[in-house]
Each structure stands twice: as C-alpha cells, then as structure tokens.
Amino acid sequence: MILESFKENNGEAEVCSFCGEDKASGMWMGSEKTIFCCKNCAIQYLPQLMADAIVGGTLESEIKDTEKRPVEITQEHTILKRFHSAFSTALIVKVRNCH
Ligand SMILES: [Zn+2]
Structure with missing residues (x-):
C-alpha cells in the first residue's frame, strides 16, 4: 500500500x-x-508497532540461533534507511505543496 x-x-x-x-x-x-x-x-507508538510486527513474525528459535539470525532481525540498517528516505520524501512533498 x-x-x-x-x-x-x-x-x-x-x-x-x-x-x-x-x-x-x-x-x-x-x-x-x-x-x-x-x-x-x-x-x-508507530515505532513500537513496527518492532512488534517484525519480532512477532519471527520464530523464537530463529532469534536464539546466533549463527543464522533471521533477516528481519539483522535489517535494522535497512529499516532506518527506508525511514530516512520516506521522511525526506514527505518533507519535499510538503515544501512543494506550500507554494
Ligand atoms: Zn493519535
């Protein structure tokens, strides 16, 4: 969506x-x-919802396996990068619509 x-x-x-x-x-x-x-x-609240959804969708056995961390747990950098990109886009749209 x-x-x-x-x-x-x-x-x-x-x-x-x-x-x-x-x-x-x-x-x-x-x-x-x-x-x-x-x-x-x-x-x-939305950051907590995101964390709950990511961790909640990950099996406990996957989290405990230190050699095979699930992709969801190791993707914090990707999540933060996506957030910064979305934040920048929202700012640009807001500034463009101010005129
Ligand atoms: Zn509210």
Whole structure:
C-alpha cells in the first residue's frame, strides 16, 4: 500500500485511529480500511508497532540461533534507511505543496 499525503475530507479532519482523540496528519490505505495517524502517535507508538510486527513474525528459535539470525532481525540498517528516505520524501512533498 502507498502512504499518501493527507487531505482533509470536506473540511472535517479525520481522527487518529490509534489514540482516537487528535486530528490525523497522515493516512495509510490498507486493504480494507484506511488508517489515520496523528503526529504524536507517529512519533510515540508507530515505532513500537513496527518492532512488534517484525519480532512477532519471527520464530523464537530463529532469534536464539546466533549463527543464522533471521533477516528481519539483522535489517535494522535497512529499516532506518527506508525511514530516512520516506521522511525526506514527505518533507519535499510538503515544501512543494506550500507554494
Ligand atoms: Zn493519535
């Protein structure tokens, strides 16, 4: 799925799917639902969700095997690189849309 820049719907801001309180500033189009996220939850909670999803999808036996670490556990650099790329792209899109 593709993360798209967030637009308000008919002037009414969507509420964050995580905290249910703050106005969403980003959205993700899932296969069945659209997920909305506020800035605070993106900073405070989404990194934990990512870690839980990666580690949760990895077998305990794979984690304990020091000679054959699963790809998911050894890919922190790739994850960080992807985040920096996505962050830069979001900044560029934001600056371009300011004019
Ligand atoms: Zn939130």
